[in-house]
Amino acid sequence: VSVAVDDLLEEGLLTPAGFKESSAGRRQELLALNGSRGNFIGIDLGGTHIIGVLTDLTARVLDRVFFEIRPGLPVDIILDQMRAICGSLAGSAKATAGILSIGICVPGFINPSTGASIRAENIPGWSDIPVKAVFEKEFGRTVFTEDCSRAFGIAERWYGQGRGKKDFVFLDLGYGIGMAIFTGGRLHFGSSHKSGEIGHTIVEAGGRECVCGNRGCLETVASGKAIARDAAEGIKGGRSELLSGLTQGDAGSVTAQDVAIAAGMGDPYAGELLERAGFFIGLALGNAASILNPSAVILGGGLVGSNKVLVERIAGSLGRHTMGGIYRDLTLQVSNLGIDGSALGSAALAMNAVFDRVS
Amino acid sequence: VSVAVDDLLEEGLLTPAGFKESSAGRRQELLALNGSRGNFIGIDLGGTHIIGVLTDLTARVLDRVFFEIRPGLPVDIILDQMRAICGSLAGSAKATAGILSIGICVPGFINPSTGASIRAENIPGWSDIPVKAVFEKEFGRTVFTEDCSRAFGIAERWYGQGRGKKDFVFLDLGYGIGMAIFTGGRLHFGSSHKSGEIGHTIVEAGGRECVCGNRGCLETVASGKAIARDAAEGIKGGRSELLSGLTQGDAGSVTAQDVAIAAGMGDPYAGELLERAGFFIGLALGNAASILNPSAVILGGGLVGSNKVLVERIAGSLGRHTMGGIYRDLTLQVSNLGIDGSALGSAALAMNAVFDRVS
Secondary structure, three states: OHHHHHHHHHOOOEEEEEEEEOOOOOEEEEEEEOOOOOEEEEEEEOOOEEEEEEEEOOOOEEEEEEEEOOOOOOHHHHHHHHHHHHHHHHOOOOOOOOEEEEEEEEOOEEOOOOOOEEEOOOOOOOEEEOHHHHHHHHHOOEEEEEEHHHHHHHHHHHHOOOOOOOOEEEEEEOOOEEEEEEEOOEEOOOOOOOOOOHHHOEOOOOOOEOOOOOEOEHHHHHOHHHHHHHHHHHHHOOOOHHHHHHOOOOHHHOOHHHHHHHHHOOOHHHHHHHHHHHHHHHHHHHHHHHHHOOOEEEEEOOOOOOOHHHHHHHHHHHHHHOOHHHHOOOEEEEOOOHHHHHHHHHHHHHHHHHHHHHO | OHHHHHHHHHOOOEEEEEEEEOOOOOEEEEEEEOOOOOEEEEEEEOOOEEEEEEEEOOOOEEEEEEEEOOOOOOHHHHHHHHHHHHHHHHOOOOOOOOEEEEEEEEOOEEOOOOOOEEEOOOOOOOEEEOHHHHHHHHHOOEEEEEEHHHHHHHHHHHHOOOOOOOOEEEEEEOOOEEEEEEEOOEEOOOOOOOOOOHHHOEOOOOOOEOOOOOEOEHHHHHOHHHHHHHHHHHHHOOOOHHHHHHOOOOHHHOOHHHHHHHHHOOOHHHHHHHHHHHHHHHHHHHHHHHHHOOOEEEEEOOOOOOOHHHHHHHHHHHHHHOOHHHHOOOEEEEOOOHHHHHHHHHHHHHHHHHHHHHO
16 A cells, blocks of 8 residues: 555545544644646436546545536537537636546446447437547547436445445436445446346336337336336326426426426326336336345436435335335435436546556 | 465365466466365255255265155245255265265355344245354254355356356246345345345335235236246146146146246247246346346256246346336346256355455
């Protein structure tokens, strides 16, 4: 350990921070991370947004950019926006040091050897995008890529509800649904870097067709995408005046956020939609828990923020659908990282590589 | 490593086995496990049988005892039989050395600190049995206890289809259904030693009530117990002359083995039962695979042996119910350890402890 510490001191990543008397009377030198030594960029491409963060070595967020994606935006424009966000953070006036490396997450499979994004089911036309190569060429820094749900899980383990936990799962509820699995304190990537596809576990055999090609996947009934789809149908069918008002009659523009707001205001139709989504999320999550026996299940992502109704429905369903002896041993928690979890996790991924390099 | 090797040589567990010239011209000493140095007992308490094996350090089976359990056998008699089997192996004329330690597996939750069996859902009345304490007192050897499906998984990892694999699952199909999960080459126990309860994942929401208290668990529709229950109903309803003949009219005595035999002979009703069981097993297994991204799914246990029809049905359903990109990266394999897998795994557990002790 001391060799690694010497290296970190020499590179200026650690700085002396005074002394402390230990209980044995020996004086111990305290060390602190030198936040000003290096900055990192984390970029999160979600189904409905791009978020970029600039952080220092202590994971303090120095700058942040948010860009909304409407479904159907062409892949070229999405990539251009990601580049623009990365460029704006790289040149940010709020930076405290040079950029050491960049982390980027995309929703879906990553090729772990090339860092390319193989496919994002929820972004039409997005396939075989050499994310790592494109950004390394443009920004001259090492780029690390990861799936967004796993990136969010990394942020939970470093900064969130997952601190100090060894066996837990993080459920990423957004436009799509993904999961990060930790076993023995480590992220489980799976044999080909594709673990955590709980959104494509089947909760209604023979149900609605999914973008993945199978039928009855969790994402077809409970994702942000599915809730928005059902809400639009409901508005057209005149089932909710409140949702109709919130979207000013433009049914197609309704989002899962609108449904959360309407349900919070007591709208029965919005409540039904979240009841159904929570039922199926709790079922799929209960099945995952019965297999994995986690000490905690952490809920996060865009669908969870200020959506108390959904969280309550998930909690109820989880209790009915997890094997009793396993349910009693787990805690259900809600992330406190908000919508930036995946971007923070991407920056952590980039940061982690710095420590791997010197240790 | 060399310190551990010296210890093993000193204790006689390793013996010199000649020399070999290495490519660099250096003479390397070869070592072999001294099979005659210690023997181990492995005992498997299943839902329908008790199997005991006596092995040496090279995992060769020196002696074996099989005892059939009819459902409803009192707990005291089951424990007495386990003791009798252990005693018979401990005094076996085929032993090549003294017993070093004993491994025992039971179906269900184990308390990892006390080695007690908390509960076996499929053995009525079996709860809070201090298995480790009872056998240590009677036989004067250290006893290790484990869940039977995890014990079978250990045997697969050491001797079976799991050799050399890092991320894989073993599905134990018998009177009940359990699973052993390996991540990064290690068995995943879960946060409270309860992982792998795939038999209690829910495949039919709101379905038939399960012994665990929930509804629609995989075990209610696809376990050996469920198949036998459905077969008995079918015989009573006159749906299969073949099954009726095989059981000589005693519908209650029909087993899942009988159904496998009848289906293999082309009996349509038996075929329907296995079609249905295979459908749900493939669904639950596909869901586990979509979450875990294993390189292999290994099928084993009493329900799989000489049951080609069921294996084919599982394979078909697994293909339809696993996310495509994950299904393409996995191999479906059938165990070649037969019905003794859990007993062999229990002996391996006992053996493993010897190496942990000296290394």
